[in-house]
Amino acid sequence: MGLWDRLIPRVPDTRWVSQLQPQIEAWVDRSHLETVMLGDLGIDLDTLPLTRAGAMRVPAMARARNLTCGTIAALPLQAIRGADPVDPQPYWAYGTDGQLGGLTEAEKLAWCITPQTPYHRALWTIDDLLFSGESLWLVTDKLSTGFPSRMVRVPYTHWTVENGVITDLDSQPFPADRVVWIPGPNEGVLGFGGSTLRMAYDLERNARDTAMRPLRLELHQTSAAELTPEERRDAVTEVRNAMATNDGVLFTNNALELVEHRVDSDALQLGARNASALDVARLANMPAMMLDATAQGASLEYQTMAGRNQQWLDYGLALYMDAVEARLSMDDIVPAGQRVAFDTTDWTAPDASPTGPPVAD
Numbered sequence: 001m002g003l004w005d006r007l008i009p010r011v012p013d014t015r016w017v018s019q020l021q022p023q024i025e026a027w028v029d030r031s032h033l034e035t036v037m038l039g040d041l042g043i044d045l046d047t048l049p050l051t052r053a054g055a056m057r058v059p060a061m062a063r064a065r066n067l068t069c070g071t072i073a074a075l076p077l078q079a080i081r082g083a084d085p086v087d088p089q090p091y092w093a094y095g096t097d098g099q100l101g102g103l104t105e106a107e108k109l110a111w112c113i114t115p116q117t118p119y120h121r122a123l124w125t126i127d128d129l130l131f132s133g134e135s136l137w138l139v140t141d142k143l144s145t146g147f148p149s150r151m152v153r154v155p156y157t158h159w160t161v162e163n164g165v166i167t168d169l170d171s172q173p174f175p176a177d178r179v180v181w182i183p184g185p186n187e188g189v190l191g192f193g194g195s196t197l198r199m200a201y202d203l204e205r206n207a208r209d210t211a212m213r214p215l216r217l218e219l220h221q222t223s224a225a226e227l228t229p230e231e232r233r234d235a236v237t238e239v240r241n242a243m244a245t246n247d248g249v250l251f252t253n254n255a256l257e258l259v260e261h262r263v264d265s266d267a268l269q270l271g272a273r274n275a276s277a278l279d280v281a282r283l284a285n286m287p288a289m290m291l292d293a294t295a296q297g298a299s300l301e302y303q304t305m306a307g308r309n310q311q312w313l314d315y316g317l318a319l320y321m322d323a324v325e326a327r328l329s330m331d332d333i334v335p336a337g338q339r340v341a342f343d344t345t346d347w348t349a350p351d352a353s354p355t356g357p358p359v360a361d
Contacts, residue, residue: 052131058200060277064284073123077343092151102140112158119154133188137180182327183318194285200276223255286316310348
């Protein structure tokens, strides 16, 4: 919803709208505005908190996110009583019709709510927990018993908490009977791992710079003539321009010589980036080998796929899965005596034998 559309309903008399419309259309054109960068305002980008977008520019963090969120999202949610799934299952756990009949068009626009599959809802919920430590679902439809029949995730950028109340970007509180706030196991990697991710981000940027400029040229003066600072800058500028416009061919006289200094990128590309990937694996609570990183002295030992999945589930994924399951098992979501859990049966099943039924090693 645009700013104009959101302002009009709050104005008691809108007869003057038609008089202002031409002026509004005039300033919507931004061609007369000057682009101002944060650096122009004296703001050091390196001191700003790292955003999710910045963290996802780190390849190891992007892989950790995709593996963690993608794996959990593929596991179906189900309501359980005792050890057995209930029948019938709550529709919100598997329904894919995408109906949002419980929301008005204004609410859909203000909260950026769109039809969601259970997979995408879970995918971005785990993303919220991983990066920011909390997520928000909204009940869009209820059964006659009062329990939810449909629920959607609200994008993390479209809600906040003000004085203990969950509000939208207009500081308007969400309906209390629709809110399902899911607290994570910690404050999220952007909170406790910001400095580590910033360092990894800077490392990737430095690696790119090294790839673009693998050597440095020193313009060495061999004569005894004293050059002013302006003359030195002019000499450097001429060399830079010649490198750009003359296919890298330079001319020097006996007063100057070019000295090549190659950047040793092996340690940067291999050792430092491997150490960075190890740190990201620790932040994301996952085995380093899944990020193609190895600890010093470590060895990769063979194990079955099911065994590896079970280990990752027990010591990594369960951290986020338990947070979602705990919130969805509360009595405002399912009746007392029931709980909600991810079904990991297929994911941790023993490897299939090519000559017989599945067997465990």
